[in-house]
Amino acid sequence: MTPREVAALLAYVVKLDPRLALDDQAAAADRLAQWCDLLSDVPATIPGWDAARVARDHIARSPYRIQPSDVSRPWHAHKADTMRRHVGTFEPTAHPEISPDDETGDAFVAALRAERSAVASGQQAPVTHRVITAGPAAVQVQRRLAELGTYLPPTVAQTLAAHRPHRAQRERLAAAGLPDALDVACTYCQAPAGKPCRARRINPTTNAVGHRAKKAPHPCRVEDAHAHHAHRQEQETAA
Numbered sequence: 737m738t739p740r741e742v743a744a745l746l747a748y749v750v751k752l753d754p755r756l757a758l759d760d761q762a763a764a765a766d767r768l769a770q771w772c773d774l775l776s777d778v779p780a781t782i783p784g785w786d787a788a789r790v791a792r793d794h795i796a797r798s799p800y801r802i803q804p805s806d807v808s809r810p811w812h813a814h815k816a817d818t819m820r821r822h823v824g825t826f827e828p829t830a831h832p833e834i835s836p837d838d839e840t841g842d843a844f845v846a847a848l849r850a851e852r853s854a855v856a857s858g859q860q861a862p863v864t865h866r867v868i869t870a871g872p873a874a875v876q877v878q879r880r881l882a883e884l885g886t887y888l889p890p891t892v893a894q895t896l897a898a899h900r901p902h903r904a905q906r907e908r909l910a911a912a913g914l915p916d917a918l919d920v921a922c923t924y925c926q927a928p929a930g931k932p933c934r935a936r937r938i939n940p941t942t943n944a945v946g947h948r949a950k951k952a953p954h955p956c957r958v959e960d961a962h963a964h965h966a967h968r969q970e971q972e973t974a975a
């Protein structure tokens with residue numbers, strides 16, 4: 737909190753609990769300085785956290801006069817809880833600054849740290865999904881990853897992901913046990929399994945018909961992939 741935010745918080749708690757009012761200017765200044773110091777690393781408001789609300793709840797529930805620690809302690813608990821929920825499943829596609837040629841891993845570590853600190857300070861929501869690693873679903877994940885071809889150690893695959901977004905997306909869907917449109921052929925544009933959907937492109941000078949890869953699959957292909965996925969899951973559960 738900035739000194740201005742701390743001053744606003746103090747004014748608010750004094751309003752809620754008039755016993756906290758100080759007549760002496762010097763004492764009030766001392767108290768403000770003390771609160772500023774102790775709450776400098778506590779945000780006023782971020783998504784999921786509101787220091788004024790925490791102070792209000794304390795005053796509503798506790799017979800004791802509020803201390804800065806009554807705000808900072810809940811903040812550290814909140815932060816720890818957020819970090820517990822953040823599984824740190826790193827999305828390298830969100831970090832184009834990481835070069836696959838960087839053998840030191842410095843950029844990777846720096847990006848990972850930046851992400852953790854952004855989560856800790858509430859600037860970024862925690863990533864709560866986990867990759868499936870055990871049970872019958874994991875067998876299916878292994879099978880799908882094997883079908884996608886050459887296996888790379890996850891760390892290498894993650895570093896390369898930014899440079900092959902299609903492949904990275906397919907691996908993510910497989911790891912999360914979700915349907916993947918590219919598992920089936922498209923009945924609309926006739927793109928075969930494994931290849932992205934395509935849009936026709938006509939060369940204005942030669943009238944030659946070409947194709948370009950579309951970013952999103954055709955909706956009918958997504959539906960087919962869901963049916964295919966459900967069918968395979970049934971088969972594998974039965975097996």
Ligand SMILES: [Zn+2]
Pocket residue numbers: 922923924925926927933934953954957
């Ligand atoms: Zn298509």
